[in-house]
Structures are given as structure tokens and as C-alpha cells.
């Protein structure tokens with residue numbers, strides 16, 4: 035078999051890459067290799083501002099892609115080896131596919147605090163969510179370790195279970211937000227009225243919707259009933275262990291709670307199982323003739339055109355490490371947002387190489403943007419939202435209305451470099467413009483968040 039373009043990986047990066055190639059190269063052959071017959075595609079893509087987008091993710095049958103694009107063939111198989119000297123990939127199903135350009139979008143897998151332990155699970159895709167839900171339904175106590183996206187979503191959504199949340203930091207959701215925003219969000223975890231001290235507000239699911247389709251979309255948990263085995267909701271609790279790490283996990287199935295966790299402060303927690311929401315590691319376990327340059331976390335290094343160190347091999351999504359000089363207000367983070375952008379841009383680069391044309395770096399790499407939901411609030415992160423790369427003497431302006439909005443602007447030398455917008459602030463566009471055009475705001479920065487002042491007046 036052969037194709038001009040071969041893309042490996044049926045996730046967001048791979049499917050976006052294949053679809054973009056089909057658009058730019060309608061007369062060239064494209065093969066998408068996917069391990070699963072279900073591929074993840076972007077739906078309801080909405081441009082909120084110049085660089086900020088929101089979209090859903092749907093898992094669809096792989097044939098939907100070839101139905102939509104006649105020059106795309108989707109093959110359900112796994113890559114096992116790349117013979118880059120003769121531009122051939124070998125698959126688990128013993129196929130040899132010749133390519134002119136290859137794009138690897140194999141994603142990443144959960145990086146667990148303990149491997150090969152059935153009581154320590156990670157969450158990555160639909161299968162792992164189902165495994166998690168099955169365990170949870172029979173459980174009364176769970177430990178969640180990690181303080182990022184998955185842990186934040188799970189702790190907020192789980193019901194009828196006692197949660198011990200073990201985090202290394204002095205505040206929650208530290209991969210996304212600062213202590214002030216964390217305090218604003220934490221109130222969503224505790225409600226001291228109807229349910230007594232340190233109980234969580236119960237979140238009713240939508241009617242009798244048990245679970246969404248297979249998609250792990252940005253609201254992957256929204257239509258799931260993530261429920262434990264506690265019958266009376268008065269014993270569900272979230273206990274947050276700040277600045278704490280797990281030093282040992284021991285299992286004794288004869289005990290009421292099979293798992294005992296030992297903490298670095300000497301504390302011990304008994305639980306039914308542990309969710310290790312502790313980041314991901316790139317899926318770079320395939321053979322290749324010419325070694326690819328890898329980063330420390332085993333991501334495949336790519337240049338500003340998403341090209342790897344091996345000729346005609348491109349990489350996008352969680353598998354790659356952005357090894358070019360980053361724009362001032364951009365940095366990589368393993369997100370759908372960036373997987374889609376990288377998949378699209380890798381396709382443009384491959385097509386330009388095929389047509390021997392010049393390609394310019396995509397504007398999306400000028401400014402870090404991410405929109406998501408945390409603890410039921412809309413969260414928009416722009417640029418260096420936590421002062422990343424700004425050293426110590428940046429300035430913060432912020433406005434908060436309890437339970438409504440939390441707005442933090444990060445300025446250096448009078449110029450806006452980042453923003454955290456929690457709630458329906460409607461400030462995305464203003465902040466994006468101020469970051470991109472680097473206007474000196476010194477003379478009116480006090481009015482930036484003054485609700486009685488229309489900041490646009492300063493520019494008319």
C-alpha cells in the first residue's frame with residue numbers, strides 16, 4: 035500500500051491533520067492509521083476571538099472520515115515500526131505502507147505514580163473512564179493524586195464518595211490557576227449550609243442521562259454520573275491534603291479498604307483505589323531506523339514547521355515537544371486546543387513541502403489561549419496567565435465578585451501579558467487585543483477593571 039500522506043493516530047491531532055490535508059490536497063492520497071475504529075473529531079468549532087476557540091469532541095466511526103473525504107483511507111491498525119530510509123511504516127497487522135510524508139499523532143498515556151498496580155488507575159480515554167466508573171460504583175473512599183485538569187474535574191463532579199485529594203501545592207488546580215483563583219473556586223467544593231460543614235454541594239445530573247457518547251470532550255464528565263457507593267450523601271466529603279505527596283501504596287485485600295496510602299508527612303489514608311491524575315507521557319514506543327530527537331519527557335522534538343529530526347516525518351499533539359523559540363506569550367501545554375492547532379498546522383507544512391511552497395508559522399502560536407470549565411465556572415486563560423516567563427516583578431490587577439467572577443490581569447512595564455478570566459466576564463477580546471498589541475496601559479491601568487469605565491473609550 036502507499037499514499038502521499040500517512041497520518042498515524044485517530045485522536046484530535048491525527049484526525050485534524052488528515053482532514054486539513056484532505057482540504058489542501060484533494061487530489062493526493064491520504065491514509066489515516068487508527069488503533070480504534072472510533073476516531074475523535076472536532077465538532078461545533080466556535081471562534082470566540084482571533085485566537086480563542088471552543089469546540090466539542092465527538093467519537094465517530096472511522097468510515098465517517100473517508101465518507102466525507104474520498105481521498106482519505108482510514109485503516110484500523112497499529113504502527114509498530116518506521117523504516118524511514120525507505121519511507122515505509124509497518125503495522126501490527128503486517129501491512130507495509132509507503133509514504134512521501136508521515137505525521138505521527140500517537141498522543142500520550144497517563145503517567146502513574148505506580149505502574150502495574152490494579153488499585154492505581156489513570157484516565158485517558160473512553161475505555162479508562164468506563165474502568166474507572168466500574169471501580170467507583172463499588173467504592174466508598176478514593177484518593178485522587180495530582181492537581182491539574184483531570185483531578186480538578188473529578189473532585190468537582192464525584193458524588194456519593196469520600197475523596198482524599200492529595201496535592202503537592204498550597205492551593206488547588208495549580209497547573210491552571212493561582213491561589214486567589216483557587217480560593218474563589220474552592221467554595222464550590224464546600225457548602226456549609228444544607229449539608230453541614232465541609233460537605234459538597236450535590237450536582238444533579240441532567241435528568242436520567244447516564245452518560246454521553248464515547249467522546250471525552252471538554253465536558254467529558256458532564257453527562258456522566260460519577261458516583262461512588264455511599265448511599266447517604268451526608269458521608270460524602272472532599273478532604274484536601276495540601277503540600278503533601280504519596281510515598282508508599284500498600285495493598286491488603288483482607289482489609290475493609292484494600293489500599294493504604296502513606297504520605298510524606300507520615301499520615302496514612304485508607305481507600306478503595308487511587309486515581310493518579312499526575313500528567314501524561316508521550317506514546318513514543320515504536321521502532322524506527324533513524325533515532326528521532328526526543329526531549330526529556332520522551333516527546334518527539336519538532337521545529338516551527340512541526341518537522342521532526344528525521345526527513346519527511348512530522349509530529350503533532352501530545353506526542354510532540356515544541357522545540358522552536360516560542361513567541362513571548364505562548365508556551366506548550368498538552369491540550370485539545372493545541373493538539374488541534376498542531377494537527378492543522380502540520381498538515382499545512384506537509385502540503386507546502388509537497389508543493390514546494392513557503393509556509394509561515396500559524397498565528398495560533400503567537401498567544402497561549404485555553405478555555406475550559408473548572409468547578410462549573412467558565413475559565414479562560416490567555417498568554418502568561420500565571421506570570422510564566424515574567425520573572426518576579428510583574429504586576430497583578432484583579433477584580434472578584436464572590437460566586438460570580440474572578441479576573442486577574444498580569445502586567446509588566448505597563449503592558450498586558452496574561453489574563454485569568456473566570457465566569458462570564460466578556461473580557462476575552464479586550465484582553466487578547468491588549469496582549470497582542472502591547473499598548474502601554476500605565477496611564478489608565480487602574481480603570482482596566484473598573485466596571486463603570488468602558489475601556490474602549492480610551493482607544494476611540
Ligand SMILES: Cc1cc2nc3c(=O)[nH]c(=O)nc-3n(C[C@H](O)[C@H](O)[C@H](O)COP(=O)(O)OP(=O)(O)OC[C@H]3O[C@@H](n4cnc5c(N)ncnc54)[C@H](O)[C@@H]3O)c2cc1C
Pocket residue numbers: 042043044045046047048067068069070074111112113114139140141142157158159183184250251252253254317320350351352353368369370371372373406
Ligand atoms: C480525562 C481527560 C480530560 C481532558 N480534558 C481536556 C480538556 O477539557 N481540554 C483540553 O484542551 N484537553 C483536555 N485533555 C487533554 C487532551 O485529551 C489531549 O491533549 C489531546 O487528546 C491530545 O490529542 P492527541 O491527538 O495528541 O492524542 P490522543 O487524543 O491521545 O490520540 C492519540 C491517538 O493515537 C492512537 N495511537 C497511539 N499509539 C498508536 C499506534 N502505535 N498506532 C496507531 N495509533 C496509535 C491512540 O489510540 C489515539 O487514538 C484531557 C485529557 C484527559 C485524559
Ligand SMILES: NC(=O)C1=CN([C@@H]2O[C@H](COP(=O)(O)OP(=O)(O)OC[C@H]3O[C@@H](n4cnc5c(N)ncnc54)[C@H](OP(=O)(O)O)[C@@H]3O)[C@@H](O)[C@H]2O)C=CC1
Pocket residue numbers: 147179180181182183184185187202208209279280310311312313314367368369406407
Ligand atoms: N479542563 C482542562 O483543560 C483539562 C485538561 N487536561 C489536560 O490533560 C492532560 C492530562 O491531565 P492531568 O493528568 O490532570 O495532568 P496535568 O498536567 O494537568 O496535572 C498533573 C498534576 O499532577 C502533579 N504530579 C505529577 N507527578 C506527580 C506525582 N508523582 N505525585 C503527585 N503529583 C504529581 C503535577 O504537579 P506538577 O505540575 O508540580 O508536576 C500536576 O499538578 C494535561 O495536559 C491537562 O492539561 C485534563 C483534564 C481537563
